[in-house]
Amino acid sequence: MLGSASPARLSTLRAAGLDPEVIVSGVAEDGIAADSPAALAATLAELKAGAVAARLLADPHPAAGVTIVIGCDSVLELDGVAYGRPASAEAARAGWRRMRGATGVLHTGHRVIVLPDGAPGSGTGIPEVRAVTGTGSTVVRFARPTDEEIDAYVATGEPLRVAGGFTLDGLGGAFVDRVEGDPHNVVGISLPLLRTLLAGLGIKWIDLWQ
Template structure:
């Protein structure tokens, strides 16, 4: 049975896969995301940026040579598109606060690039890349609630300074698109990409419970 290797340290992505019946092997890519993005042409389309980041992560893990003989490596990268500008992780409370001022009471598009590499005996035999786009409608949080949220540290390490599956979910009014993609790995798109490299979802599910 092929093994799905998740090229990410994200517990949210792992949780999505586990809830959907796949127990991934986690390998962290250690890719310098800022350096990859900076090396792209300044006029690169937003989807190109997230796809190149996803490819860099998947390729870095595939190149380690320390993977199961029959596996598929999945790399992902998410960024929030606000007024034509891509926003990644804010890292600091100050930046997170400014990000929320820009989206409070508005909508923005969450782009998640996906790269799937099929490996056999260490060699890449097939690949597929695409982006999932979901429109997120944000609430206008009470200032005290927003400050409390930022103080938790949760929004500092996630694209767009919010989560859907954590405390940030309180401040998301609705979505147009795929909720799992907003969490970090889109199941509908991943299913299609896996099919493109010759795999079905059933091949990756573990044994049924009981």
């Protein structure tokens, strides 16, 4: 189960051989605080995965077999400040004026929860539930788009749908000079980190291939 509405995360997992069912968590990101941008990404991932797991645990007719819930959330750290999705076109434009020529860090929190076969649902969790959290961080070096390019990019609407107001795998990729670290993490889900987290819970990555 993927607790995210992000089409980029879903397509990344599908390209890697997984085919998760999507259950949108419904967690509101506004008003959540943490000690650092990286911690914020992890906290949001935990909340999203937890909301989906609680919904599944509350189901009086749970699905047969072990269920894996994956929750992710990304934030861009720039000068120590965390930026999620821009709230408006003007915010996206202002963000890009800050970002151009700068270096930031894209943090993606990952929360994996494993629900046992036929787990009874109380909505509060049970002892057999296993979970782990990890955060991937990738350095992003931005190009210097002109004001005209920024306005045109914001007008596409893409920046309003993604953390930090940019993509690596979409129209915004032309405005990123390079990344240092896992590029999948910038897209929204780190495949190497996810594989490691699953292995820690006794789940083999290759067993999840469809």
